[in-house]
Amino acid sequence: MLQLDKALIQARKAELESTKHALKHHFVGIDPIIDELMDCIQVWYLMPELLKRPVIVNLWGMTGVGKTDLVRQLVKHLHFQDRFAEVELSNIGQTSWSSSVSSVLDDYGFHNGKPCIVLFDEIQRFNTIDSKGEQLPQTKFMDFWELLSDGHLSKKQKDDLDSFLNEYYQRERNAQRRRSKGEKEDEDDSPGYISTWDAVNLKKALNLDMEVVDMLDITEEEMVSMILTAKRKKVIYEPINHTQTLILISGNLDDAFQMSHQAAEADVDADIFHAFTTKVTLMNIKDALLRKFRPEQVARFGNIHLVYPSLRKQDFHTLITREIHRVQTDTFGRTGIRLVTDVSMNQLIYRNGVFPVQGVRPLFSSVTDILEVNLSRLLLQALSDDIDTIHLSYSEARQAIVARLGDVTVEHPYVGRIDKIRQDNTQASVANISVHESGHAVAYMVLFGLVPLQLQSKVASSYASGFTFPHQLHRTRRTLLDMIKVYLAGGIAEELLFGHLEASTGRENDRERATELAMDYVRRYGFDDEFQATYTIEDYPHRMNTVVTDMDVEKMMMRLVSETKELLGQYVHCLHALSKALTEAGKLETDQVAAIAQQYDVAAEIKPEGHLHIADYDARLREPLVWRGRH
Template sequence: MRWTPEQVQQQLEQFRNDPSRWGTDHSKLLILVTGNLDEMYQGVAKRVQDCDTDADVFHAFTRRLSTIDVKEALAERLRPEQVARLGNQHLVFPSLDRNAYERLIADACARQVEAVRATLGLDIELTPSVLRTLYQNAVFPVQGTRPVFSTVHAVLGPSLGSAAVWSLQKLAQSASSPLREQCKLQLDMSADGKQLVMRLLNHAADAAVVAEQSLALHLEIDTLRQRAQPDFRALLAVHEAGHGLVYALLNHCAPTDVRINVASFEGGYASYAPRVAESRRMARDEICTTLAGRAAEIWVFGEDAVSTGAEEDLSSATRHAARYHRHWAMGERLSRSDVTHDVEQHVNTDIEASNAAIESTLQAELARAKQLLCDARVPFERLVAALMAQGFVDARQFGQVTGLELHARNDALEPWDAAWKRFVNKEVQTMIAAK
């Protein structure tokens, strides 16, 4: 429907001349307030450079966010009464998972392939290795879809055009070449992942290769991930395998990811699912896992060849051991020990007395990590070999690579519920026996 200027003027005058129409009933109006609350994603939202952590890790984190997190984030921007006016019905959209990114990449590639097919009448196939390469170089999970589409366009667009021209030239140059309708252009990745392999296949001859040529690709992220120096690669593989394997042995589940081909910083990492609470045993296990990288270096390379790469591990383990003794009362002291200048904070300020206990805990857990690794030499060697070969081992591959049976949930806690039921049953049995 389109109104003429005269009709618009007429409607406006009728509205002005009829006061009964000035009031508007908003009681049934649905109001949507949308926006980005980076405060909800502390520790995640600012990791814009991270192209190494799997999208599923960020997705799992953002799925746990709730209305409580929304209100806490809003409270940093608004007054309490303003937060209240926004109500309790909040839709929190998690970040995209790996499957979503893979589908987006496949769809973006399919559109480009279809455009070439419609223009040139050429059947084109992209192998899974091409899609995996695009994922590895396009996905920055915190940044969403924009880097994905721009990378697919920048990498695949020119390559697809060059491959199509090459295939048409081959068909035109050879008198024995099959007809275009019988041909398919297949794009694959080379074994080293640095070149795009163009193959002209003949459908009528069981996909026989008519012609083949490689095209160099500039994949900056993959280039950054390459650890060309064998000594550095071996160091990273041994160190991160130590972390990942000890975690698996203590928790009976696979780490989320163990990786040495990292583009966003110089090094590697092993990541684990967070837990909502820790027991005394679990706290010791976490210290042991944190020191397992250094333990692996000592075991494989010797005391004099350990690296400076464990600096952050040592800091984290020391911090955890200090809280173990000073804050959580899991050592010999019950009082909370800390430094303070506030007379209203009632803490035990004698922290020096716990220093020896902290060091003793660290030494004990380092020795335990060494023993765990020595007792699992075969899984350790398999894990190091896999990291050296492909640069990463994720949770789906971990059990197969190491040969370990890992059936526990990665967010499992101490079996407190079972302990409670045993406690109750024991009390009931005691009462029955007393009667």
């Protein structure tokens, strides 16, 4: 029966709570993830003896949100550094000299059944099926699935014990022969203490809770007795027990995060990305896993899936403030010089360092590039002139970092790397982009009755990823058609205001997405009355000939192009006014867009990011049924 040490449990509870506070202080924007993680590991940390299976926690999110760092900080604060392993499994190349999880954990000395933490990072690289759903050949780390199943790893080798016994018995037999012949005993045949090499191997084979240095005091006869006892009890043949191992699995599942492909986008509002990532559910994660692993393998990941949202604007601002404070503290500690910055430096770093999909790494790099590199030039002058304070700001008008050192003001010409790309856009390019984006916006407001949360034309990349839907749209036959029109509206707006010969190629990504939706409309969802079978099944026995649907998709696109032209023609004055305002300002806030729309009788509401646009199904269901046949 387990003995309950209440004092120890209370002490561990206090340590868990202390760890939680430390993690929340260290990380920004992931407090709910930290709370959930600490809840998941509570039993493992307080009373691991109760566990019959290992605790498996999956961490999913886009790059740079702190998945791996969270685990490392957790290990540090729980003081598990000596019982922690990071393992990257991959089907590409040679991950390590090991070819099994068991050998990796054996190298770390984790086969003793005691609590430990193992992080399997970047697990998406260990996919067992390809993009077509075909099974990939695998020869390495196949016991990973065995570990996830019940926490036990079968033993593949039992030769060390028999080898030790055979050598011992051989020496004993040689000694007996010499004694029977009256010969002098050979020193090599006389019993002694086990060697360091034997101690290391036998400690693993017998799973002994002893230090190697203590085992050097064990005689060979005593070790033989221990081996024979273990053999009689059969314990050496039992699977290696890892039920007290905390298994953490981390990875990037792009299939679950719709916006992960927009990694180079620096101008989309971070809050829009955040709103979409908060909508990722357990089922989205499982669907994404099923595109990389076989169903029986996905089941072994368990049901504890913690999904990281991308960072919000306020999270990035908090990180920038922290990083500036770090530089200030470091500068004062090394030089005794006080660094004072104003908000213009924060804004400069944000504009040039925040790529919402890429997480924190570009931001940290930009702090070094913008602040620390330029500060190093000023420190030498301040130290030479015995200046104890440097005031730092950024002037957008003069495009310079302005430093005040005592009574002297120094200006260093500087344009952020991303700002420079934005500024390189000529006024003609800005006008072109403004019309394109306004076309999307007008169509979106007319068809969905919602104001876009972001409208910007002075951007670092022209149409890099196409139009970004800022709200969550419940997909129906109608919304699919309307989404296609919104995608088409950017290029068509250019044709209406500039003429079809001057329409730019910036429509490429929009057209690709519109075509994908049209293909799904016909082939996947059966919304086209002419094609009711599903044409998207990939496995060979059920694969349909998609060629027969191509002409229907093309006719549908032609029809929707015509309808979108008609729609924008009806609201061309609103389109023109919005385009002019956007060209002049470079960026319009939501209320400004709404005000222009109202002037031209476009009814559109301002809703927060992630708002679900869905028909009033519940109200319709409450109404009396009036059957009029099929509509």
